[in-house]
Amino acid sequence: MAFRISLINDHGHRLQSVLIKDKPAIISNKSDADLQVDLPAGTEINVHEEETVCHISVQGVVQFNDQVLENSSAQLGTAAEFSSNGLKFYVTGIHTGNIVKRSKGHLATLAISLVWILLTIQIAVPVILPFLITSHEVKGRNVLLETCSSKLDMLRAILKESVKNSKDFSSIRRDMLSSLNSEVDQVIWTFRNGSDFMSLQELQQLTIDIAKYEQITGVINSGEAIGLEAIKPDSVLKTVLPQK
Numbered sequence: 627m628a629f630r631i632s633l634i635n636d637h638g639h640r641l642q643s644v645l646i647k648d649k650p651a652i653i654s655n656k657s658d659a660d661l662q663v664d665l666p667a668g669t670e671i672n673v674h675e676e677e678t679v680c681h682i683s684v685q686g687v688v689q690f691n692d693q694v695l696e697n698s699s700a701q702l703g704t705a706a707e708f709s710s711n712g713l714k715f716y717v718t719g720i721h722t723g724n725i726v727k728r729s730k731g732h733l734a735t736l737a738i739s740l741v742w743i744l745l746t747i748q749i750a751v752p753v754i755l756p757f758l759i760t761s762h763e764v765k766g767r768n769v770l771l772e773t774c775s776s777k778l779d780m781l782r783a784i785l786k787e788s789v790k791n792s793k794d795f796s797s798i799r800r801d802m803l804s805s806l807n808s809e810v811d812q813v814i815w816t817f818r819n820g821s822d823f824m825s826l827q828e829l830q831q832l833t834i835d836i837a838k839y840e841q842i843t844g845v846i847n848s849g850e851a852i853g854l855e856a857i858k859p860d861s862v863l864k865t866v867l868p869q870k
Contacts, residue, residue, distance in 0.1 A: 629719045650674035770829040777836045
C-alpha cells in the first residue's frame with residue numbers, strides 16, 4: 627500500500643507532493659526528510675500506514691481535527707488534513723498500481739458496453755418501433771371488429787323484435803322502423819363482406835354510428851319521435867272559409 631503527502635495552500639492547491647510506498651514518511655526541515663519544508667528545528671512529523679489507515683506521530687505541535695497534538699500520536703484515517711506552524715498538509719491513502727489498472731479496465735469495459743448499448747438502441751428503435759405501433763394498431767382493430775360485430779347483432783335483434791311488436795304502432799312509426807331495419811341490414815351486410823378492408827378510423831366511426839342507430843330505435847319505440855297533436859277542424863275552417 628501507499629500514501630501521498632502534500633503541502634497545500636489555503637485553497638487546497640498542492641505546493642509540494644511526495645508519494646510514499648511501503649515505509650514511514652518524515653516531514654521536517656532536514657535535508658533527508660521525505661517532505662522537506664520550513665518547519666522549526668526540533669519539529670518533526672512522522673506519517674506511517676497500518677492496514678490501509680494512516681497514522682501520525684509528532685515531535686512538536688500539530689493541529690488536527692480541531693485538536694492540538696503535542697509530542698503525541700493520532701490516527702489520520704484514509705485521508706486527512708493537518709497543519710503545523712502555519713503550514714498545511716494533506717495525507718491520502720492510494721491504491722496500488724495493480725488495483726488502479728483493474729479499475730481503469732472496468733471503466734473502459736463499462737464505457738465500451740455503454741457505447742454498444744447506445745448503438746444497439748439507435749439501430750433497433752427504427753426497426754422495432756414501427757412493428758410495435760403496427761402490432762398495437764392490429765390489436766386495437768381486432769377489438770373494434772369484435773365490438774362492432776356484437777353491437778350490430780344486438781341492434782338487429784332489437785330492431786327485429788321492435789318490428790314484430792309494432793302492430794299497435796301508427797303507420798308512421800311502423801314505416802320508420804321498417805326503413806331503419808332495412809338500413810341496418812344493409813350496414814350489417816356491408817360490414818360482413820368488407821370489414822377486412824376497413825381501417826381503424828372507419829371502425830371507430832362505425833361504433834359511433836351504431837350508437838346513433840340504437841338511440842333512434844329507442845326513440846321510435848318510445849313514441850317520442852311522433853308526438854302529434856290533433857288539429858281542431860273549426861280552427862282550420864275559420865282560416866279557409868270567408869268571414870261574414
